[in-house]
Amino acid sequence: MITVEGLTKAYGGFKAVNDISFVAQPGRVTGFLGPNGAGKTTTMRVMVGLTPATHGRATIGGHLYHDIPNPGRHVGVLLDASAQHAGRTGREILTIGAKTMGLPETRVDEMLHLVSLSDTEAKRRLRNYSLGMKQRLGIAHALLGDPSVLILDEPANGLDPAGIRWMRTLLKGYADRGGTVFLSSHLLNEVELIADEMILIGMGTIVAQGDKKSLLAMDTNVSSLVMSLDNARLTEALQQKGHTVAAEGEGLRVNCAPEDVGRVALEAQVVLVDLRSGAAGLEDLFLELTSESQRDELPEGATA
């Protein structure tokens, strides 16, 4: 498991990461989500000892990364798939890793096979790799030492849809066998599908954490979206009950639960054709929580 306690990293007066604490549990995929420049990469760099923390600390299985002997055998790291010598072949990059960790050459073949890089592709130099191929090679490198903890920065970046699905299955299986998976992304959809646990970060601070259900429960504005055969009559009936109704698209948005709308419609004998919760989805929640650190302002009133 990964434990981060009161971690702060300051560059001069700028705090890239400001007093964050969280735990990534074994057997679970923990997603680390935030907009560009929120402090995700900095946090991961501190975890693997490439950047010293200003305050606080990050431990992996109770150890500082620096104190783990032959760390590749315990922690698989992928921070940047392009951060490899462009003149080396894919196979050579894995061979160097395997040799450093003291693994047999056969392990390289196993990993190439696992990430579906063919022999010809493995003989090509990294500068001729597409981003997706680099990403596969990076994942292979992280898995080389059969570690129990995986730390992956934007692993799905550059993968095609089939590749993303492949990675999802791979990491899920890895967590199911008891591994700790910690991965970052700026794409909510990517993380939502794979992560059991999510940590949302914006401007260097954690704005929310929990599983999907508990995150959604944070949204306290109850509302429903409804469409009927007679919207005018339904509006009237809802307003009589004291609900606020506003037109939205071809239907209506009401400030009460779908159940209440259903009852009103039943009484008023209006046929409903669509009724669902109008609560903000994870994406809205994510944008709202990190709004201060978003670079782009949303158009007013836009919802997902």
Add this chain to the structure above:
Amino acid sequence: MSTTTAPIPIDVNATEHVPMSRLAAVEFRKALDTRAGRWFAASIVALVLVVLTIYALATAATEKNYEDFISIAGFVLGYFIPILIIMLVTSESSQRNGLVTFALEPRRSRIIIAKLLAGLLLAACVMVLAALMAVIATLFGSLTGGTPEWGVDGNLLFNGFVLANLIGVLVGFAIATLLMNTAAAIVVYFVYTFILPTAVGILSALSEGFEKVAPWIDFNTAQLPLFEGDYIPNGEEWAQLAVTGTIWLIIPLFLGIQRLLRIEFK
């Protein structure tokens, strides 16, 4: 999220640290496993061969002894071995693979030692090759009319060949760690070995006083006794080597290693 659960530790007691021999072997491999590294090493060896051949054809029969050939080979190597070392060290930052290197061995001082060992081993290999080529060149020289002597002055071998190239390895290492950028380090190295001595030469020619001071402040001038005369620097010359070596080698090396231990690899 339950922060109250007891931390689940990873048992690392059964894991051995990565031994230095393995780190050094990997670094040695890294010097030669890219096209740039392999071709550069091969070019140095080829260049030595070309220079020796030209020398064998062009020089007087009495100067075709093994000693002549090996000192020429040593001289050529001295210029290029540091560049091999520079490439080995700076690629960690210029090619950004330091991110991986230092994630697999977070104790940076060990990587620094491994790189130095790999650099020395590399230099040793190139020197052995050069010594062998000097043998071939001497045989070739005897075919073109020489009557070579095979004896080698031990001082030449040690000071002019081994020690001079050892200094070269360390100079390359110091410049590389200070700059951590391949192109910049190679440029600075050439300024250091070609332009600086020229400047010192001009200054010495213009001012008689400077000529006397030069060996005390210029490392290249101070190294000349290693290649000339009986190849043994006298007491004063050793002192000059020590003084200039401190200024131009020990201090930059110290600062460079400090920097390499601290910088953030991005």
